[in-house]
Amino acid sequence: MLPKLDENDVLARKLALIGTAKRSFDLRLQTNAGGNLSVRLACRDAIAIKPSGIGFNECTVDNLMIADLNGEILAGSGKPSKDLDFHAGIYRARPDVGAIVHVHSPWATGWASAGLEIPCITVQSIEKVGRVPLVPLGPNGGPQRSEDIVPAIEDRSVRAATLASHGTIGLGKTLVDAQYVVELLEETAQIAFVRSALAHAKGLVDIPAPASGLKHAAEERN
Numbered sequence: 001m002l003p004k005l006d007e008n009d010v011l012a013r014k015l016a017l018i019g020t021a022k023r024s025f026d027l028r029l030q031t032n033a034g035g036n037l038s039v040r041l042a043c044r045d046a047i048a049i050k051p052s053g054i055g056f057n058e059c060t061v062d063n064l065m066i067a068d069l070n071g072e073i074l075a076g077s078g079k080p081s082k083d084l085d086f087h088a089g090i091y092r093a094r095p096d097v098g099a100i101v102h103v104h105s106p107w108a109t110g111w112a113s114a115g116l117e118i119p120c121i122t123v124q125s126i127e128k129v130g131r132v133p134l135v136p137l138g139p140n141g142g143p144q145r146s147e148d149i150v151p152a153i154e155d156r157s158v159r160a161a162t163l164a165s166h167g168t169i170g171l172g173k174t175l176v177d178a179q180y181v182v183e184l185l186e187e188t189a190q191i192a193f194v195r196s197a198l199a200h201a202k203g204l205v206d207i208p209a210p211a212s213g214l215k216h217a218a219e220e221r222n
């Protein structure tokens, strides 16, 4: 028999999720009711997740939902998010992942919408993320499905991905970890854009690659 939901655990995870959602909203990584974020419970194989139609700034203890890792709703009366499927798929594939932050942040999504991976060109992005796989649109140009996204993040070294014409995904042990990843992606996307624009203004067609020594140093630390 599956363990019961522990009310104290559920409350603590919901409060953490609300705090992270507000931070994402305040940083303008996610406006309106798009994006989604979730966190794994400690008491059983289940997650707390934002429902459909609720903004990051409107998450409350009462409107967040609890689902198992097959996407079955265990608690909450809202409309389940269409993102629940890929969140559950990631948790099933990656036992090391404790939280997911998915946002439509504009700089990072701009790169993904151009069909370009965000290049990790700063010391911090090389050390903390390394590479950001880009997941193309789903069949017939539709939104990415769980089966499109999960293969891109199955490798345990992957901490982030972008979704073409859609947004970004940050993975972490905790909500704070996952939030830091999407913040770093947005920062890196902006820096990479400025770097590219200035290089082209200088007539540099082939922009020099990031120093290989940085990558080497990062690998040695991992």
Ligand SMILES: [Zn+2]
Pocket: 034, 035, 036, 083, 102, 103, 104, 166, 167
């Ligand atoms: Zn989305």
